[in-house]
Amino acid sequence: MDAIILQILNGLDKGSAYALIALGLTLIFGTLGVVNFAHGALFMIGAFCAVTVQRILNLSYETIDPSQTDFLGNPLVVKTPYVHSWFGPETGASIIEWSVPIAIIFAIPIMIAIGFIMERGLIKHFYKRPHADQILVTFGLAIVLQELIKYFYGANPIQTGAPDVFRGSFDFGVLLGFDPNVIIYPYWRLVYFAFAAVIIGAVFAFLQFTTFGMVVRAGMADRETVGLLGINIDKKFTIMFGLAAAVAGLAGVMYAPINSPNYHMGMDFLVLSFVVVVVGGMGSLPGAVLAGFLLGILESFASMNEIKSILPGIDQIIIYLVAIIILLTRPRGLMGRKGVMED
Amino acid sequence: MLGLNTKDTTLLIVVAVLALGAPFILNPFPEASSLAQFNAGYPDLMQRFAIFGIFAIGFNILFGLTGYLSFGHAAFLGVGSYSAVWMFKLLGMNVLPAIALSIIVAGLFALLIGYISLRRSGIYFSILTLAFAQMSFNLAYSVLTPITNGETGLQLTLSDPRIFGQSATSDGGIPVTNLLPGFEMRETFTWEIGPWLFQFNTGYYLCAAFLLLAFYLSVRIFRSPFGLMLRAVKSNQQRMHYTGLNTRPYTLAAFVISGMYAGLAGGLLASMDPLAGAERMQWTASGEVVLMTILGGAGTLIGPVLGAGFIKYFENIFSKINDSVLHGWFGFMPDGMENAIIFVSHFFVGKSWHLTLGLLFMLVVTFLPGGLVEGGQRIGRLFRRKPAKDPKSADMKPAE
Numbered sequence: 001m002d003a004i005i006l007q008i009l010n011g012l013d014k015g016s017a018y019a020l021i022a023l024g025l026t027l028i029f030g031t032l033g034v035v036n037f038a039h040g041a042l043f044m045i046g047a048f049c050a051v052t053v054q055r056i057l058n059l060s061y062e063t064i065d066p067s068q069t070d071f072l073g074n075p076l077v078v079k080t081p082y083v084h085s086w087f088g089p090e091t092g093a094s095i096i097e098w099s100v101p102i103a104i105i106f107a108i109p110i111m112i113a114i115g116f117i118m119e120r121g122l123i124k125h126f127y128k129r130p131h132a133d134q135i136l137v138t139f140g141l142a143i144v145l146q147e148l149i150k151y152f153y154g155a156n157p158i159q160t161g162a163p164d165v166f167r168g169s170f171d172f173g174v175l176l177g178f179d180p181n182v183i184i185y186p187y188w189r190l191v192y193f194a195f196a197a198v199i200i201g202a203v204f205a206f207l208q209f210t211t212f213g214m215v216v217r218a219g220m221a222d223r224e225t226v227g228l229l230g231i232n233i234d235k236k237f238t239i240m241f242g243l244a245a246a247v248a249g250l251a252g253v254m255y256a257p258i259n260s261p262n263y264h265m266g267m268d269f270l271v272l273s274f275v276v277v278v279v280g281g282m283g284s285l286p287g288a289v290l291a292g293f294l295l296g297i298l299e300s301f302a303s304m305n306e307i308k309s310i311l312p313g314i315d316q317i318i319i320y321l322v323a324i325i326i327l328l329t330r331p332r333g334l335m336g337r338k339g340v341m342e343d
Numbered sequence: 344m345l346g347l348n349t350k351d352t353t354l355l356i357v358v359a360v361l362a363l364g365a366p367f368i369l370n371p372f373p374e375a376s377s378l379a380q381f382n383a384g385y386p387d388l389m390q391r392f393a394i395f396g397i398f399a400i401g402f403n404i405l406f407g408l409t410g411y412l413s414f415g416h417a418a419f420l421g422v423g424s425y426s427a428v429w430m431f432k433l434l435g436m437n438v439l440p441a442i443a444l445s446i447i448v449a450g451l452f453a454l455l456i457g458y459i460s461l462r463r464s465g466i467y468f469s470i471l472t473l474a475f476a477q478m479s480f481n482l483a484y485s486v487l488t489p490i491t492n493g494e495t496g497l498q499l500t501l502s503d504p505r506i507f508g509q510s511a512t513s514d515g516g517i518p519v520t521n522l523l524p525g526f527e528m529r530e531t532f533t534w535e536i537g538p539w540l541f542q543f544n545t546g547y548y549l550c551a552a553f554l555l556l557a558f559y560l561s562v563r564i565f566r567s568p569f570g571l572m573l574r575a576v577k578s579n580q581q582r583m584h585y586t587g588l589n590t591r592p593y594t595l596a597a598f599v600i601s602g603m604y605a606g607l608a609g610g611l612l613a614s615m616d617p618l619a620g621a622e623r624m625q626w627t628a629s630g631e632v633v634l635m636t637i638l639g640g641a642g643t644l645i646g647p648v649l650g651a652g653f654i655k656y657f658e659n660i661f662s663k664i665n666d667s668v669l670h671g672w673f674g675f676m677p678d679g680m681e682n683a684i685i686f687v688s689h690f691f692v693g694k695s696w697h698l699t700l701g702l703l704f705m706l707v708v709t710f711l712p713g714g715l716v717e718g719g720q721r722i723g724r725l726f727r728r729k730p731a732k733d734p735k736s737a738d739m740k741p742a743e
Contacts, residue, residue: 035466125709131466132412136637137708139630143701151695271477271626278470313486320474320481327467328459 002173002182007300009172013189013258015296016196017043020251021273022280022288023200024244030220030283031237034123035131037138040270041145042245045114046107046252047261048149051158053103057083057096098163100257107253108246115245119238142267150263157260162188166257188257195254199247200289206243207285216240220283275323281336291334295319351562354644358558362551365389366541373538377671380663383656386531386544387615392652393550394611397557399635399647401604404561405597406633407642408570410577411461414469414629415476418456419449419602421483421624423609425490428497428619435508436518438528438549442610449606450599457598461591464580476629483621496620520614522549528615546615553611554648557604562644564600573597605632634704640714649715654700661699664692 021043028036060079068076084092095102122141126134161167166187173183207213219226219233226233252261259265276295280287301307303315314321326333347355361368370384383389402416423445430441460471483491491497501511505518512518520528528546535541564570572593575583583590613619622628631654639650669688673681691699711718 122705122709132410132469133708133712135412135466135469136633137705139633140701140705140708143697144705147695147698147701148690151690151698267627271473274470275474278467282466313482316481316485317478320478323474324459324471327463327471331463331467 002178003304003306005172005176006183006185007304008297009183009185009189011297011300012193012293013296014299015293016193017251017255017269017292018273018276018296019289019292020196020199021248021269022276022292023203023285024248024251025273025277026280026283026285026288027203027240027244027247029277030285031216031240032119032123032127034126035134035138036123037135037270038118038142038145039138039244039248040266040268040273041142042111042114042248042266043252043255043269044149044261044263044266045145046111046249047160047256047265048153048252049107049110049249050100050103050160050253050256051153051261053106054096054099054160057081057099057102061085097161100160100162100253103253103256104250107249111246111249112242114249115242116238118245119241123241142270146263146266153261153263155263157262159260160256162191162257166191192254192258196251199250203243203247204285212236212239272319275319277333279323279326279333281333283337284333284335287333287335295322298322345559347562347566351566351644355555355559355562358645358648359555362393362554363548365392365547365551366543370539370541374540375538380668381660383659384542386529386542386547388655388659389544389547390550390611390615391655393547393554394608394615395632395635395651395655396554396648397550397611398605398608398632399639399651400554400557400561401601401608402632403601403636403641403643403647404564404604405601406636407647408565408573408577409594409597411464411594411598412469412633413460413472413598413601414626414633415456415472415474416601416605416632417626417628418476418479418624419453419605420609420612420628421479421619421621422452423449423606424613424619424623425483425497425609426606427610427613428499428617429490431499431505431520431613431617432503433506435505436520437507438520438522438610438614441520441614442553442607445610445613446603446606449609450603453599453602453605454595457595457602461594461598473626473629476624476626480621480624480626483624491619491621494621496618498618520546520617550611550615553607557607558644558648565644569593569596634700636714638704638707638714640716643713643716646714646716653715657699658696661692661696662694 021039024042025036025039028034028039058081060081062077062079065076065078068078070076081092081096083095086092087095118141122137123134126137169184169186170190171180171183172185174180176183207217215226215231215233216236219231219236223233255261272295273292276291277288279295280289280291298318299315302318308315345352345355366384366389368384369389370382372378372382374382383392398416398420402413405416406412426448427438427441427445430444434440456472456475460468460475463471484493499517501515501517503510508518522528522545526545528549530545532543533540534543572590576590576594580590609619609623612623635650635654636647637650638653639648640646666685669685669692670681673684676684689695707714713720
């Protein structure tokens with residue numbers, strides 16, 4: 001029992017990342033009808049936003065402290081981050097420590113801007129082209145973005161820490177009446193899950209309860225009729241693209257402490273997220289979220305030693321296996337609407 | 344000739360001349376000159392031109408004719424490589440049985456995957472093939488380690504049985520791959536004419552022979568009723584279904600043929616350098632063959648060969664350009680300008696070559712959906728100043 005709860009918890013954080021990326025992919029597919037292979041790159045850019053903010057906050061100036069000497073006997077050069085001298089050492093230190101949450105504030109406008117530029121500059125020209133062309137051009141864009149990041153940040157993963165408060169692990173088992181130290185779970189993953197839940201809730205609320213969201217939903221169902229009513233649906237869809245980019249970016253920012261950002265993390269997640277979208281059903285937002293969590297949890301169950309000893313290697317292929325079975329038996333996916341790309 | 348019409352015969356002869364004369368054509372600069380770094384006429388690179396040419400030709404039979412975009416084609420190449428290396432380990436160092444087995448194994452593998460994947464079309468087909476390829480990649484890395492040797496990759500060792508050859512040479516080394524005893528793959532004949540240096544490599548000519556054969560077969564497929572059927576699938580599969588025709592045997596045949604081409608490429612890759620690793624099956628490798636085919640011109644005969652050559656050539660040349668080379672080129676400029684230009688070109692050369700590739704690919708998909716072949720046709724038309732005749736352009740219509 002405790003092992004099962006532990007695996008469900010372990011699956012939650014990866015599942016949250018899948019769900020967030022898949023949500024963005026589905027938003028783009030459902031509104032614009034574009035298959036965006038560059039979405040993983042947006043996730044990666046988000047993670048590198050966190051890296052950048054961390055670096056900016058760590059910018060320091062050097063002073064020479066004559067009272068101390070380094071091991072060569074020269075006067076010691078002390079590096080003080082600007083933040084320390086502006087806000088005082090204590091506040092400064094905690095600002096640096098909280099760089100990942102602070103990065104969220106910066107990531108939102110940056111990601112929305114990137115989304116706008118992408119949509120207006122490139123994707124716009126591909127609405128009428130076949131899906132294969134859309135896949136290919138966004139695949140090219142993903143390569144470009146990935147190489148740019150590699151050029152500026154190098155090929156090695158960059159450690160980006162979570163605030164100290166969230167560093168430890170949380171003894172989840174005690175809450176449920178198990179022995180201590182049976183079910184322990186890192187705080188940051190809990191935060192990530194909560195964050196993902198908030199974002200997902202916010203996106204759904206936005207679509208469900210605002211006029212803007214209503215128009216977008218109407219546009220997803222029947223674009224032409226909405227256009228005939230005199231609503232500039234293209235403009236709304238562009239905004240939705242920016243929003244989807246922001247969702248992917250935020251997923252990336254918060255993922256940085258879990259997995260040190262590297263330039264190919266986007267591609268790694270992209271393939272899985274596409275599988276998630278297909279399992280959930282193309283164009284279905286609840287499907288994407290459900291499938292994201294489901295596959296994340298399934299993956300972590302498959303990596304249990306008990307299961308691996310019966311079916312070796314199952315943890316490596318479970319997601320793909322599920323996707324293949326779903327696609328062959330239920331091409332619409334778990335919650336796909338009837339008639340959306342059902343051939 | 345050989346059942347081809349005049350135009351196709353010309354095309355075949357052009358490819359034959361290019362392939363056989365490659366050691367000359369790719370080495371236009373004297374060895375000592377500063378331009379020698381643009382030479383591509385050394386065996387290793389020429390072999391890769393031919394091998395990836397075969398791979399792309401095979402991919403084009405599937406994607407160019409039927410429009411099914413497979414994102415998992417590298418799996419067949421990987422399977423081919425593994426089976427070829429196993430033949431070297433078990434049987435002997437002759438390449439022909441190894442290549443034969445790699446084609447057969449890749450074909451069977453393609454039959455299995457194609458039978459399942461072709462139940463869906465469009466993006467679902469892409470995802471299915473991608474999923475299968477990633478599964479093979481992950482399995483090759485983990486559980487199948489006894490067969491694939493995991494992360495290290497499958498290599499020849501001195502303790503391999505090699506029942507028709509010897510486990511080790513008389514001086515204790517691992518034997519090398521050959522075509523016939525004494526006719527080694529790595530053997531290179533170097534010919535010096537003045538300052539020029541030309542290298543003729545046995546392995547390359549084997550690859551070139553297979554490339555020609557592969558090209559010839561693809562021309563025949565393109566011009567056959569079978570090829571016409573595949574094109575019909577691409578233009579409107581639904582209508583084919585309405586006429587009461589089951590298209591799946593045709594698409595499956597195309598899938599298996601293109602898988603066998605990939606297996607051949609994998610077998611050749613292993614014959615030139617007898618090792619096989621799982622990274623050959625990764626989806627980025629599948630992406631590469633897609634890039635090659637599209638860049639060259641999907642659905643055209645010569646496009647994939649051009650695309651493969653183009654990408655492999657620039658991959659090699661661009662990644663060799665470093666700071667000192669750039670300084671050598673732009674040294675005549677004023678310092679500030681020189682540094683600015685070098686700073687900008689940094690993005691595109693050396694390790695960042697993939698950036699150039701990605702940009703180029705985006706431009707091609709956006710503006711030139713027919714790839715290099717369409718570009719060539721447009722330029723040709725510009726010079727002839729004749730409007731293209733409609734039936735002709737419809738015949739050469741690029742793939743989507």
